[in-house]
Amino acid sequence: xxxxxxxxxxxxxxxxxxxxxxxxxxxxxxxxxxxxxxxxxxxxxxxxxxxxxxxxxxxxxxxxxxxxxxxxxxxxxxxxxxxxxxxxxxxxxxxxxxxxxxxxxxxxxxxxxxxxxxxxxxxxxxxxxxxxxxxxxxxxxxxxxxxxxxxxxxxxxxxxxxxxxxxxxxxxxxxxxxxxxxxxxxxxxxxxxxxxxxxxxxxxxxxxxxxxxxxxxxxxxxxxxxxxxxxxxxxxxxxxxxxxxxxxxxxxxxxxxxxxxxxxxxxxxxxxxxxxxxxxxxxxxxxxxxxxxxxxxxxxxxxxxxxxxxxxxxxxxxxxxxxxxxxxxxxxxxxxxxxxxxxxxxxxxxxxxxxxxxxxxxxxxxxxxxxxxxxxxxxxxxxxxxxxxxxxxxx
Ligand code: C5P
Numbered sequence: 001x002x003x004x005x006x007x008x009x010x011x012x013x014x015x016x017x018x019x020x021x022x023x024x025x026x027x028x029x030x031x032x033x034x035x036x037x038x039x040x041x042x043x044x045x046x047x048x049x050x051x052x053x054x055x056x057x058x059x060x061x062x063x064x065x066x067x068x069x070x071x072x073x074x075x076x077x078x079x080x081x082x083x084x085x086x087x088x089x090x091x092x093x094x095x096x097x098x099x100x101x102x103x104x105x106x107x108x109x110x111x112x113x114x115x116x117x118x119x120x121x122x123x124x125x126x127x128x129x130x131x132x133x134x135x136x137x138x139x140x141x142x143x144x145x146x147x148x149x150x151x152x153x154x155x156x157x158x159x160x161x162x163x164x165x166x167x168x169x170x171x172x173x174x175x176x177x178x179x180x181x182x183x184x185x186x187x188x189x190x191x192x193x194x195x196x197x198x199x200x201x202x203x204x205x206x207x208x209x210x211x212x213x214x215x216x217x218x219x220x221x222x223x224x225x226x227x228x229x230x231x232x233x234x235x236x237x238x239x240x241x242x243x244x245x246x247x248x249x250x251x252x253x254x255x256x257x258x259x260x261x262x263x264x265x266x267x268x269x270x271x272x273x274x275x276x277x278x279x280x281x282x283x284x285x286x287x288x289x290x291x292x293x294x295x296x297x298x299x300x301x302x303x304x305x306x307x308x309x310x311x312x313x314x315x316x317x318x319x320x321x322x323x324x325x326x327x328x329x330x331x332x333x334x335x336x337x338x339x340x341x342x343x344x345x346x347x348x349x350x351x352x353x354x355x356x357x358x359x360x361x362x363x364x365x366x367x368x369x370x371x372x373x374x375x376x377x378x379x380x381x382x383x384x385x386x387x388x389x390x391x392x393x394x395x
């Protein structure tokens with residue numbers, strides 16, 4: 001997607017470099033339009049290197065390409081960060097005296113505005129009135145937050161945090177096809193305690209489940225993320241229920257499945273737990289050279305849900321080490337039958353794939369045990385493909 005980032009002349013411009021970097025790494029085509037004063041804070045070279053695109057502030061540069069409207073027209077989303085009181089006032093008045101304001105006027109894309117300024121300027125009735133106008137016109141505000149400002153003062157006016165700005169941009173880009181739906185996602189890996197310090201766990205970081213939660217949120221869903229020992233931060237704007245053991249995860253999921261439209265079990269759930277948990281740390285010498293832990297089988301949550309008559313669209317995962325595609329499809333089809341799920345996302349987890357890596361590759365096995373979809377790329381791309389397939393089941 002094409003993201004046009006308008007950067008205004010505020011000290012928070014340096015933070016926006018990180019936002020641009022993230023958007024580029026997420027695969028977006030990012031074009032930066034700094035104002036003249038923004039270049040007093042961060043040089044055009046930095047913006048060019050980070051965005052990987054040429055940077056211009058000059059209205060009268062590249063006139064042959066009609067640049068003053070071309071960037072705005074071609075944008076899928078426009079982000080203005082940091083948005084200064086000055087540029088906010090210009091946007092409210094519909095002025096177009098530089099490349100940034102021209103581009104905004106010439107765009108029909110959603111506009112995300114991330115203001116940053118001193119508290120007095122933010123609270124000034126003129127700024128508040130202008131912000132009200134931008135809101136009325138459908139521009140999306142992210143921040144400002146309250147906290148430490150540039151000098152020693154503290155108050156409202158801090159630029160929103162990096163993740164909140166990135167989330168606002170991706171939300172603005174996403175289709176709203178999950179509006180009004182509730183999506184419950186389990187993520188992470190369970191831990192079954194052996195004693196107070198040891199557990200039976202697995203290598204799942206929770207990244208794929210978190211990407212699913214982000215994608216569902218961006219597409220307008222009300223999201224509940226049941227997170228088992230997540231190693232990645234839970235996204236903003238979703239309700240997170242932290243759990244650790246299978247019993248806790250089961251309770252959290254079953255409690256919420258009744259109100260869910262789609263339930264994705266992305267968590268790596270332990271099939272067994274120690275029959276008893278030692279109250280004190282187990283000592284090596286007590287074992288006498290060897291020991292064994294008696295295990296009890298855990299309830300299969302997905303199968304339990306699959307057996308229910310009235311249930312949400314159910315998506316399960318199958319982490320497999322098989323390399324042959326037909327064998328993977330067969331495993332997925334068998335699991336789909338056994339668990340009574342609608343879809344099984346089969347992913348290979350051998351040779352450094354799947355767990356703990358930024359990318360993923362899945363085959364989505366659906367009706368009749370056939371491949372309903374396949375997805376390969378970032379965990380976000382895979383997440384969107386899984387949600388597409390789940391929506392197709394509903395219809
Ligand atoms: O049973 P298996 O581990 O092969 O299947 C994996 C799928 O089943 C995943 O979606 C996982 O979240 C779910 N599962 C479950 N309850 C278990 C074990 C796995 O819901 N006890």
